[in-house]
Amino acid sequence: MRLLDDLSIFLQQKARLQYHAGAFSLYQSGENPDSVLVAQRSEVLEQLGIFCCYLGRSEIRDFYLQRRVKQNFLSLEYIYSGEFYIRNGDRGYLGEAGDLFLLHRGMDHDLMFLSEKKCRKMGMILYGWMLPDLLKLFQLDHVDVIHLPDSKRLDDLFDRIRDTLQNAVSHASCEQNAAYTFGLLQMLSNVSKTEPLPPEIARILEFFEAHCSEPLNIRRLASEWGMSLPTLNKRFRAAVHMTPYQYLLRLRLQRAAYLLQTDDWTIKEVAELAGYRNPLHFSSEFHRFHGCSPREFRKKLHSF
Numbered sequence: 001m002r003l004l005d006d007l008s009i010f011l012q013q014k015a016r017l018q019y020h021a022g023a024f025s026l027y028q029s030g031e032n033p034d035s036v037l038v039a040q041r042s043e044v045l046e047q048l049g050i051f052c053c054y055l056g057r058s059e060i061r062d063f064y065l066q067r068r069v070k071q072n073f074l075s076l077e078y079i080y081s082g083e084f085y086i087r088n089g090d091r092g093y094l095g096e097a098g099d100l101f102l103l104h105r106g107m108d109h110d111l112m113f114l115s116e117k118k119c120r121k122m123g124m125i126l127y128g129w130m131l132p133d134l135l136k137l138f139q140l141d142h143v144d145v146i147h148l149p150d151s152k153r154l155d156d157l158f159d160r161i162r163d164t165l166q167n168a169v170s171h172a173s174c175e176q177n178a179a180y181t182f183g184l185l186q187m188l189s190n191v192s193k194t195e196p197l198p199p200e201i202a203r204i205l206e207f208f209e210a211h212c213s214e215p216l217n218i219r220r221l222a223s224e225w226g227m228s229l230p231t232l233n234k235r236f237r238a239a240v241h242m243t244p245y246q247y248l249l250r251l252r253l254q255r256a257a258y259l260l261q262t263d264d265w266t267i268k269e270v271a272e273l274a275g276y277r278n279p280l281h282f283s284s285e286f287h288r289f290h291g292c293s294p295r296e297f298r299k300k301l302h303s304f
Contacts, residue, residue, distance in 0.1 A: 004092035049130030070291035082119030138189035
């Protein structure tokens with residue numbers, strides 16, 4: 001995996017609208033990959049706290065771009081061979097064999113193939129009202145990419161979930177789907193934790209967790225930690241695949257989503273507890289990240 005400093009390689013590409021529902025839009029350009037897909041939705045599946053409803057393996061030989069605006073699901077993209085470009089919000093990557101990307105909901109993403117050599121990849125889509133909490137529990141809510149050189153366990157879970165989708169109206173099959181999807185997140189969490197963070201970055205993450213609701217000046221903090229801001233950004237991006245500001249922003253907005261699960265606080269109080277002194281700025285940032293306003297997010301949670 002290589003982190004890209006310049007996102008223009010994505011932004012200069014044009015694509016046609018293929019699908020639109022609510023805040024989510026899907027655009028596409030180029031040749032469709034050779035793919036084997038399994039997709040299934042049912043009332044039984046959608047009652048579950050977590051489930052996988054889409055699986056696909058693709059072989060890509062020609063230019064291809066898929067642009068997702070305000071994605072409303074978690075997407076896992078695994079590279080078997082070749083190279084594949086990924087834009088995850090405001091971060092760009094060149095994915096290589098063994099890289100597994102987590103494309104989080106509420107964000108904009110680009111999936112693009114430009115290489116002369118074919119790329120083989122896997123895609124999975126996860127839904128469920130428990131998904132945000134499980135990602136936080138497994139410490140995957142801030143993870144963009146995991147290196148998984150041996151795909152055997154991932155392939156095994158892929159095949160097991162695929163089998164459950166053959167009978168997605170059966171309660172037993174759907175419950176197996178949820179169990180395998182939960183196991184998939186557990187496996188990814190275990191792999192992610194085997195990649196040790198540098199001690200100074202681990203301390204910074206702990207600081208952000210403890211103080212994210214407070215006004216923080218990243219430049220001043222960098223100085224207190226004995227680094228210039230460019231040095232802090234470079235070390236942080238190398239370890240966490242985003243800048244300290246991006247991490248702090250995501251942490252605050254994930255915390256806000258957690259607080260909105262109950263009616264214990266008003267929207268203004270949630271904004272303050274998440275580190276925002278201006279409720280309008282909070283609502284704007286929340287909408288940009290989660291794809292809906294805080295009030296709409298709370299209403300959706302209460303609909304389950």
